[in-house]
Amino acid sequence: MTGAAMGWEEVRSAAREKLLGVCSLCRVCDGRVCAGQVPGMGGVGTGTSAINNYEALRAIKLNLRTLHAATEPELSVTLFGKTLALPVLGAPVAGAKVNFQGRILEWEFTLAQVQGAREAGTLACTGDGAEPEEYAMGLKALQAVGGRGIPVIKPRPAEEILRRIRLAEDAGAVAVGIDVDAAGLMSMRRAGVAVGPLAPDVLTRICSATRLSVIVKGVMTADEARLAYECGAAGIVVSNHGGRVLDYTPGTAEVLPSVAAEVKGKLTLLADGGVRSGVDVLKFLALGADAVLVGRPAAWAAFGGGAEGVRFLYRKLAEELRAAMILTGCPSPAAAGPALLA
Numbered sequence: 001m002t003g004a005a006m007g008w009e010e011v012r013s014a015a016r017e018k019l020l021g022v023c024s025l026c027r028v029c030d031g032r033v034c035a036g037q038v039p040g041m042g043g044v045g046t047g048t049s050a051i052n053n054y055e056a057l058r059a060i061k062l063n064l065r066t067l068h069a070a071t072e073p074e075l076s077v078t079l080f081g082k083t084l085a086l087p088v089l090g091a092p093v094a095g096a097k098v099n100f101q102g103r104i105l106e107w108e109f110t111l112a113q114v115q116g117a118r119e120a121g122t123l124a125c126t127g128d129g130a131e132p133e134e135y136a137m138g139l140k141a142l143q144a145v146g147g148r149g150i151p152v153i154k155p156r157p158a159e160e161i162l163r164r165i166r167l168a169e170d171a172g173a174v175a176v177g178i179d180v181d182a183a184g185l186m187s188m189r190r191a192g193v194a195v196g197p198l199a200p201d202v203l204t205r206i207c208s209a210t211r212l213s214v215i216v217k218g219v220m221t222a223d224e225a226r227l228a229y230e231c232g233a234a235g236i237v238v239s240n241h242g243g244r245v246l247d248y249t250p251g252t253a254e255v256l257p258s259v260a261a262e263v264k265g266k267l268t269l270l271a272d273g274g275v276r277s278g279v280d281v282l283k284f285l286a287l288g289a290d291a292v293l294v295g296r297p298a299a300w301a302a303f304g305g306g307a308e309g310v311r312f313l314y315r316k317l318a319e320e321l322r323a324a325m326i327l328t329g330c331p332s333p334a335a336a337g338p339a340l341l342a
């Protein structure tokens with residue numbers, strides 16, 4: 001085992017103890033044991049959407065090639081004007097009270113996410129939820145790292161989204177996101193927070209009302225990817241929210257190629273769902289993503305080792321990605337494409 005992998009196993013064991021009854025940190029995180037555990041760490045309903053993320057990624061096979069000159073692959077990417085040491089960002093994960101049964105403070109959790117990401121040379125997104133502290137703690141954590149992060153806002157009424165974007169601008173955020181796939185979150189509605197779909201004219205208005213790049217998170221079809229682009233989004237995340245919003249969606253790796261065929265090169269194309277290793281990262285890049293987001297593993301990392309645990313995770317992913325790029329003849333993230341896929 002490499003140094004990073006060893007450190008990572010220690011982080012995982014510490015997290016397993018702290019998350020007893022919340023997340024089993026299964027050897028293979030395939031969404032089965034935790035199916036239906038929302039709130040919690042699972043996928044919604046039967047858990048099929050989270051399971052499909054795992055299965056779709058697992059089904060992708062890579063061509064092994066070693067007769068080439070890619071001995072020192074370049075891992076860095078430039079997104080939204082920032083150069084990241086690796087094509088992996090922290091996904092927004094909010095709601096420590098409900099999802100982690102309050103075993104960590106929202107503040108402590110979010111700070112670990114953004115600090116660990118910054119120390120690894122990348123950046124993390126922060127989330128939003130029914131509790132006012134969820135968005136607020138994200139912004140406060142971003143400010144603690146000089147704004148190096150991306151707050152992701154729930155699809156609230158337009159004026160409220162714009163108010164939150166102003167706060168993100170003031171916090172010096174790199175970009176801002178809207179997780180449109182939370183449109184039907186009944187937990188938000190029950191808590192009195194109006195969320196719902198964003199009509200294209202509303203999205204257009206939002207995109208043109210800020211100097212920040214707007215990222216639409218939760219796109220699962222090529223037509224909506226194009227629509228987001230036409231509305232002025234600077235980026236999208238192909239995501240089904242880790243399988244937590246709608247039962248029976250396809251895995252993200254399944255839909256990414258059709259989305260990439262529609263918008264690759266027009267906007268920043270991100271994807272998430274089931275990334276657990278550097279090989280998974282390379283698979284998403286080969287399917288068309290410019291970079292990926294990692295959700296649950298970053299949560300384990302924060303529990304198991306705080307900011308240092310999160311840094312370990314990125315270090316491990318970077319080492320695995322580098323090895324996979326050498327073994328597939330891929331000199332840089334931008335060079336990853338269909339030729340890598342068997």
Ligand SMILES: Cc1cc2nc3c(=O)[nH]c(=O)nc-3n(C[C@H](O)[C@H](O)[C@H](O)COP(=O)(O)O)c2cc1C
Nearest residue numbers: 091092093094099127128179241242273274295296
């Ligand atoms: C406990 C938990 C909380 C989450 N909170 C948010 C959130 O506030 N906003 C958001 O856009 N996505 C949220 N997500 C979804 C993640 O950002 C991401 O899309 C998903 O976890 C990626 O899949 P992965 O966990 O398999 O890496 C959450 C996911 C989990 C597991």
